[in-house]
Amino acid sequence: MHLKQQRKIIFTITLFYTLFILYFMFLAFGRAGTVEFNTEYTFIFLPDDFFRLPGLSDLLHPTVMDLVGFGNIAAFIPFGILIPLLYRTSFIRFMTLFILSILVLETLQALTLLGSFDMNDVIQNSMGAAVGFGAYKFGFRTKNVWRNIAAAGISIVVLMIGIWGSFGLVDKALTKEKGPFVAINELKDSTGNPSAGTKRYRLKIGGQDVEPQYNVYSAEGKNKKTYKYTLDNKEEMYFSLNYGIPDQKDLHGSISVAIDGHEFLSAAADYLRHESYMSEIFLQQANELTITIEGNVAMWDVGLREMKYFWN
Known part of the structure; x- marks a missing residue:
């Protein structure tokens, strides 16, 4: 496939996926219907339990918050792959622009009363984008599209497991538990x-x-x-x-x-x-x-x- 044609396809996928994410951020779950009942802007600047991902036991009976936390990371992985495929960029530059974009969107959510500004979401979304960028770096190294996709998929799984374990250690280190009687x-x-x-x-x-x-x-x-x-x-x-x-x-x-x-x-x-x-x-x-x-x-x-x- 011609390089120019590939770029058009990737751009189209990126555009539609961005619209899909924006729909979920601003309109899904009946947000528009609740605006008239919301009277206060909600800004949550201090992260709360963002280091906690569902444990193995949680996956058998996941709560809504477990799924939301995992989804906040997974949903933004594609951006870490698609954007570098469209534009040459370094990790630092990509993450800086991505975090600024998420901050703007979270602020708009709060100001339009269609959601809240939540620093947890900013961190989790950014972590997903970082995983995607890592998958792009490890996966897209050949001219074979399907091989690249397979390698990127494996990289995503490995990186997510790494984050899962790292978050678990940090969560344990930051969480107080009952000491001995x-x-x-x-x-x-x-x-x-x-x-x-x-x-x-x-x-x-x-x-x-x-x-x-x-x-x-x-x-x-x-x-x-x-x-x-x-x-x-x-x-x-x-x-x-x-x-x-x-x-x-x-x-x-x-x-x-x-x-x-x-x-x-x-x-x-x-x-x-x-x-x-x-x-x-x-x-x-x-x-x-x-x-x-x-x-x-x-x-x-x-x-x-x-x-x-x-x-x-």
Whole structure:
């Protein structure tokens, strides 16, 4: 096929594909019909989870957002191939012009109320274009069109797998996860001394045998007992506890959990009855933990998990 004719075909494909993408960006999914209901411009400048692509388990049951994230990359791969085929350009120049174009389109989406300006989309679209340019460089090296297309296709798969793995590592590095469970009896109380609470013992609640693994707290035969612990202004943690009234005890008492003077959990005997409960409370920051137990209520396996990066 003559070079000039090839160029016309590529230009036509590029033109129609561009119109196709513009249609999806501005008109698809009933965007035009929702304009009259949109009253605010939406600009999202801070990326949010753009490093997360669907994992292997996600692909079996992908969510809409999984498909959108993957589609935002895949849909713009052709531009990385078609544009260099039409015009000689370096990677830096191509990506600079592409990112500027996407920024303009995202801005138009927001200003016309046909969508939003989302930095996630800019990054994902640009990543797709970069994959396409890489496929062009690796794939289009011979005069055989079909061989070039096959090589470009293989390059796309390899590059996408590379991005998939790289994004997964970055996402894991930037995502905090629950750390190991730390029983509060391993901490120091408000006097600076270790306090293990009541000695561990088996409980029977709701007809079920309960064997605490870490600790047990009760009023220790008194009407009321308060336990206080210093958490040293720890940040981002999950505080968890189990509680209930043992079967052999009368329905009398209550519990209260407060962090830095603010009560986060309160339950009375008429609510608890002879059943076991488990609560988990997220704390943004905590310095002093106060547990108050009255009557026959028991608490066990009380502790916390700090949110940590895997490399901490």
